[in-house]
Structures are given as structure tokens and as C-alpha cells.
Amino acid sequence: MLRLMTMVLALLPVLAQAQVVTDAVLDNGMEVVVIEDHRAPAVYHSVWYRTGAADEPPGASGAAHLLEHLMFKATGTLAPGELSATVAANGGSDNAATSSDYTFYYQRIAADRLELVMRMEADRMRNLRLTPAEIETERQVVIEERNQRVENNPGALANEQGMAAQYLNHPYGAPVIGWMHEIEQLGYPDVQAFYDLYYSPNNAVLIVAGDVDPDEVLELARIHYGPIAPAPDLPARIRPEEPPQRAARHLVYSDPRVAQARLWRTYLAPQRISGDQRDAAALLYLAQLLGGSPFTSVLARDLSFDSRIASETSASYWGTSLDATTFRVALTPADGISLDQAEAALDASLVRILEEGVDEARFERLKVQLRASEIYAQDNAAGLAQRYGAALASGLTVADVQDWPRVLQEVTEEDVMRMARAVLVPEHSVTVHLVPEEE
């Protein structure tokens, strides 16, 4: 055991060499991060705007996401769809995604095409030309997207209800894609206002990963993004905060399309904080210890092996978030077990970890795995770029991202227990029962 850990530790210097990261800021405030990976002649080019669904004004849920779709339409120099068509004609692929905290656009393409995609991405940062007809058609596309992702999926519908109950005041309670009745009302003023306010270089991060030279990337960034004037009145990223949460919430979502009853619970939880990521790192351990493995984690042991309460258990925590995030536990009850019985057993298991603490051997194995996962993560340049992009658009810095593996290795069992006691508080939680019919 110890010998193995020493061996893996010895790998860390190799890692530092494998991942060469350059960080710079253009004169107009646009941050630039370059991650070198010369194994394949490809590049991942992405622009991350520090704005997302949680920045939408009340009543306009879905505006950030609809705008993301419309960013592929006409600009002053590009015809509708021309950006994607040009990327495809050069053998590349492109897409975009919206979250509560950020919106990002990316292209994957041969490394010698970097300037081509950069020129077009810079163009649409300021030169989008929206038309009512395009907005109308694209809103229909988004309605079909919502139908596909949410309305046709009872688990997704229940999850929306759960998040709305979790956040009493913060806009994280609204779905990123938007509520259907608000998507249907979105129009030109909503998306244009959002674009004008937030799409500017001083609110954006450029992440380029792949077979590139950092100096050349910076020079290209100065040429294409550099001339774009920064927005003078960028609002501070301050959202309505949660009041003290004083009541455990229990929801039952019933839908005839539910094949298998399930339950999950979310707890309000702190996010990664720049320069102070230890609590978040401890929560990642807690999630792994509780539900990271179907064999060795606490919930699996208590609910699937030592008893037959659940056919599947999990726990998860995603700390990269501008404001308070959630810690989640979930299970599918075994045949013949009601959700109430399963929830009682889940509660008992959570009490047990609070009383007994963590299994030291499992804790040490987890440390080894987290080190190794850093090695495996280096295999995916786009994944690394997304790690930086999400962090930098969520209030963290390059230094925070690079510190994270070290912070993870410094977490102690005491940290994990301290955070378990702080977070696993019933009054901060929402429990959702997903059932085929009212029980």
C-alpha cells in the first residue's frame, strides 16, 4: 500500500512537464490561457463568457441559452450558419454550451486553422445581427430541445422541481434552458440586451489547447480580439443570496412515465473559493467516500451489500460554481423496498458516517486514485481546456486550477468530517421522490 503510494507520488514531476500552461491578459481585459499538448496536430479554441442563466433578469429564463443558439446566425460579415459551415469545410467541429455561470463556444480543428476560427469567434463577440425571423425559428428549436431533454423525461422534470425548491432566492433555482412559458415569450429585446451587456472581451476568457505555440496564440489573440473595446459598465457578478434555510423540503413528483421509483437529496453546499479550496476538496472526498464506487463506498456497503435496500447508490459534488452549489446523494430502491424505507436507511447511513468517521484504508486508496486521475485527465486536451474555462468563468484563477491536485492531496480525514457535519444538515436539503404514481 505505502510502496504504491510512493510510486505514484513520483509521477507528479512528470505531470508538471506534460501540462505547460501560459496565462496572459490582453490590454482590453480579455484573459488568455494556452495549454500546450503536442501529441496531435489539433487545436481546441474556446471563448468563455462570464455570464450564464443565473444572470438573466427575472421572467426571462432561457435568454442566455437562446442567445447561445443565435450566436451561430448572421454577423456583419458572416451569413447565418457560415461560421459552423466554414469550420466543417475545414474538417473541424464546433459547438457551444450554456450553464448557470458561463456560456462557452468552441471549435476543434487542425492546428494550422487556429487563426481562421479565431477571426470568426472575435467577429461574433460584437457583430451579431439578430433578426426577428431567425429568433422565431430558433426559439422553436429551443422548445424542441426542451421537449427532448426535459418534457419527455420525468427525471429531468423532477430535478427542475427539486432545484427550484433548493434555491429559495438565488437564480440557480431556474433551469438553464428556461421555463417553457418563459421561453415561449422570449424575444429580440431579451437576447439583444443580454448580448450587449455581457459579450465583451473584459468579460471573456480565451482558452486554447493543443499543438500550438503560446507566443503565436497570444499574437493572434492581440490581432483578432485585441481591437474589441471593453464594455465600460460591466455589472459585478452579485446575485441574490440564499437566506438561512430553515426547513427540510420533501417533494413527491409523480408521472405515469416513471418506470422505476428513485430518490435523491440535494444539500446546499459551498463552492470552490479562490485561494481557499480546501473545503470544496474535502467535499469531493466526501462524495467519493459516500457514493463514488458501487462496491467500496459507504452507501453501497450499507444499502446494497450489507442490506438489500438499494440497487444503485451514488453521491456527487461539483464545486466549480460562482455561488453556493449542491451536494447530492441518490438511490434506486431494490425490489419490494418503498422510497420511505429507502430514505430511512439512507438517513441511518449518513448518521453512521457522521458518528464513525471515514474508513482510513479507503481514504488512502482514494488519494491514490485522485492522483492517478490527474494523469488520465492529461490524455484529453479538450477536457483540460474545459477544466480551466469553467474555473476561470466561476471566480477561480489559473493558480487555483493548478493548485487543485495539491489541495486534494492535503485533505485530511478531519477535513472530510468537518465538512460532512457542515453540509449534511437536513434543514438545508431537498429530498425528491420520483414515483410512477402517487404513493
Add this chain to the structure above:
Amino acid sequence: MLKRIAASAVLVLAALPLRAEIAIEEVTSPGGIAVWLVEEHALPFVALEIRLRGGANLDEPGARGAANAAMWLMNEGAGDMDARAFAERAEELAAHFSFRAGDDALSISAMMLSENMDEAADLLAVALTEPRFDADAIERMREDVLQSIARDRMSPGAIAAQTLYSMVWPDHPYGSDSKGTVESMSALTRDDIVTAWENTVTRADVYVGAVGDIDAETLGGLIDRILGGLPAAGPPGPPRVEYTLAGGTTIVDFPTPQSVAFFAQRGIAIDDPRYFAASILNTVLGDGMESRLMQELREKRGLTYGIGTALAPRDLSALMIGSFASSNATMAEAVGLVQEEWERIAREGITEEELEFARTWMTGEYPLRFDGNGAIARILVGMQMIGLPADYVTHRNDYVNAVTLEQANRVAGELYDPEGLHFVVVGQPEGL
């Protein structure tokens, strides 16, 4: 301005060497197992991809789902380790193994650190050769699979796909879900699972790709450690099966706001000399945002979030397939548009401009696939399974570029069969 840049860039691309860095070594282990290797020492780990041909097609009558069950149980204990002891050992080594029963082959994927590769290989070997199939693990598997089958029965997409496959291949394993049925999985015994393991986990028809921090000699020894203990022969699989489903529309009533459609017609075998032309045609018709179907259904009319088509050859049959979802009120219009485009490509083929677009996209996208050790290992094993030589990677784009407009349009007329296109629509579509 941009148009001009794009055009000149395309010319440069066509002249670019295709990833000279990909150097595939053909290795034969001391025990006689052929392996393709790409050495990549930048990161201290190895990705291993193993395929054992046979897979769920070898399920015996009445035991549908047995191969899937056996693979589910590969992580559930082996040798003197029960499920949890096995998992703890894998955690100590930080090795990742996954086992999957495809219709035509078992897929085994492994990620192993350089530092403890031998120990990880031994653990994988024990999993494959000494699985325990403990009674409690079997019951966990049975419950999980039955719950998964129950979820599929409430998923419009899964219902549509399974309904279509059952109509295309009514008398062949391809026509039923490799997870099995409620009946077969309720009745499945340990003996059935052992039989499936004996039948499928053999090195009768094995393919291996390895990418990462390892040299040929070490790899040969490693592969023998993992696969040397497997039986050398397995049973024959089922015969080839022709596509005979007639065109039409089948509606499965399901109360949900958005209908899901799957559609198919006769396909083309992967070793058919017309395959590259067919790939170009499929790109133009239904692969990607620029395709005719995406433009007509999504971009112009907002009828769907996405539509895609694919050539879907299998070892023993072939079809062309596509799918999309649209609100119940608009599904009929969307189906009509797909039928129109199917008829148009059969009648008119594609334009010179579309051919050029498809060629440049396909040739440009190809080198980008070689992205990471795991991805390359999967490409290596896929090439071997369809009998391609190792130097295919350097010639593949020439084959794409060699397709002429005349060839493409001849194949379009031969291949696309609007009368034979069959839609399965799950939902409550209006006016279909």
C-alpha cells in the same frame, strides 16, 4: 473574404501529410496474439482496447441477455476476491477496467498506470479467467438489468429503436435487446451465465490495440498475461441476415408531448467498394449541422433540436438509420420532409459543391479523431476488426478524395430507396 480564406485553406489541407506521428507497430506476442501498438511516452499510462468477436450474438436460445450479464459481472469478483475485494484491488492500482457485450463482440477497455502495469494486467487476467459469479452478485445484476429494461419500456427513444430492430431482424439476435427480456432475465441461471462466459471470453477471434507508455516487447508479455489463459476456440455465431423490411410507417402510441422517430432502410456492408461514396452521401444528407436534413428540419423550420443519419453496418447485416424528435403536432410534417429528401437524393444525387464539402469535412475531421491514447486504441482495434491494413490511416483520405461526382450519384441511385424507408414513431403524432 472569409469564403476565400476557407477555400484556400481547403487546398492546404488536402496537401497536408496525415498525422505522420501515428506510427503503428504490428506486434505478435510470444503466445501468438497479434497486437497493434502506438508508443506514446508523454504520459505514464497505457490504454488497452480488446475486442473478442462473438458477443451477444452468441446468446443461446432462451438465454437472451446472458453475455451482457456475464460482462456486467466481470467487475464483481474473481479468484479469491469477492466483489468488494476486487474493487479495492483495482482502487489500489488506480486501474480502470470496463467490460461491455456488444452485438458482434465483447469490448474490454483498460487504463493502467505504467508504474504497476503488471499487477493491473494480472488483475484483469483473473477477472477474465476466474470470474466467481457469486449468487449475491448475480442477484444484483439481475435487479439492475430488469430495472434498466423497465426504464427502456418507458423511454420513447428506446421503444422506437427496439421496435424498429425487431421489425428489421425478427428472427435474429440483432432483433432483440442484448440486455434480454423480462422473461429471459427473470429465468437466467448461473449456468446460463457460465455458458455465456465460456462461449464469448475466448481468444478465437481476438483484436487488441494498445497506446501509451509501453514498448513492443513489454506489451507482448503483458498481452499474454491478460489473454494467454483464455480458451483458443469458441462456438460459431449466427448466420448473416438480409434486410427485408418494407417501407412504411409504424406508430407506437405513447403519451408524451414530443414524438420520437427512428427510420431505416437497407444498408451497405463496410467492405462494399461503394462504402466511401455512401459515406459522402450520408454526410450530405444527414450527418452534421450542414446536412440537408438538419437544414430543412431545424434551421429553416425549427421542427427539431437535431436529426442525424448513419450508415450502420454490422458484422452480419447492414442498414442505414436515422432519428429525430419533434412535437406531436409537427411530427407528420417532419416525416414528410425526410421522405422528400430521401426521394430527392435518390433521384438527383448531390451537387459538385456538396461533394467537395463532404470530402473536405471528412478528410479534415479524420486526423482529429486520433485524440488521446484511449481514442487511438479504439481506432486501432476497429481497423483490425474490419480487416484494414495498418497503413490504411495514411491512405484513407485518398480513398475519400477519389470518389467522383459520377460515382457518388450512381451510388445514390442504387442505395437510397424512398419506397423502402420505414419509420417507427413513438408518441401521439397528429396526422400520421
